[in-house]
Amino acid sequence: MHSLYARVNNVSATMSSCLMALLAAIALSTFLFTADPKGDLAITNVKVTAGRDRRYRNKSQDYALVNFNVSADLTPLFNWNTKQLFLYLEAEYENAKGGKNDVVIWDRIVRRKEDAFINVVGKNKYAFKDITNTFKKVPAAHYALKYNVMPYVGALTYGEAGRTLESLEFPAAE
Numbered sequence: 001m002h003s004l005y006a007r008v009n010n011v012s013a014t015m016s017s018c019l020m021a022l023l024a025a026i027a028l029s030t031f032l033f034t035a036d037p038k039g040d041l042a043i044t045n046v047k048v049t050a051g052r053d054r055r056y057r058n059k060s061q062d063y064a065l066v067n068f069n070v071s072a073d074l075t076p077l078f079n080w081n082t083k084q085l086f087l088y089l090e091a092e093y094e095n096a097k098g099g100k101n102d103v104v105i106w107d108r109i110v111r112r113k114e115d116a117f118i119n120v121v122g123k124n125k126y127a128f129k130d131i132t133n134t135f136k137k138v139p140a141a142h143y144a145l146k147y148n149v150m151p152y153v154g155a156l157t158y159g160e161a162g163r164t165l166e167s168l169e170f171p172a173a174e
């Protein structure tokens, strides 16, 4: 430790400016790889409709309809090693039995940096139902905008670009 300290102290001016440049480059690349962009996620309406099960027509099945407004600039996630992004909106709640449920209700694949400015006012793309067939006993849910970054080389990384501050109740079925 002492000799390292002494050596660092004795480093020439040229060497230390090289070192500074190197550290700056490393810091910059670390910054690039840990980009953590945040956006806005608003759930504008949640509605539940009483319907029928698709397979067993005699069984009732509630479907939740979720309207949302998402805006996010995900361009910082695009670097030389980004193949594509998988962006998704997830509803998170615990069911009556205490099990955790993460339900993907909307998603999008973003292949180009130019398409990474996200502005979507929409509704769930996938049928949103609970395993108990009803939302009567389902507690309020949180919603989160998440992404996976698929690289050309290396491991998939996960991130979150937005989350509702408060949980939203499921209203009675109409």
Ligand SMILES: *[C@@H]1O[C@H](CO)[C@@H](O)[C@H](O)[C@H]1NC(C)=O
Pocket (backbone or CB within 6 Å): 056, 058, 059
């Ligand atoms: C629905 O119909 C199926 C057969 O068509 C029957 O086996 C099942 O018990 C019925 N369920 C209800 C809730 O009536």
Ligand SMILES: *[C@@H]1O[C@H](CO)[C@@H](O)[C@H](O)[C@H]1NC(C)=O
Pocket (backbone or CB within 6 Å): 040, 069, 070, 071, 121
């Ligand atoms: C969606 O959210 C953005 C940013 O928060 C806002 O500017 C825009 O007016 C909203 N659009 C709708 C239709 O609510």
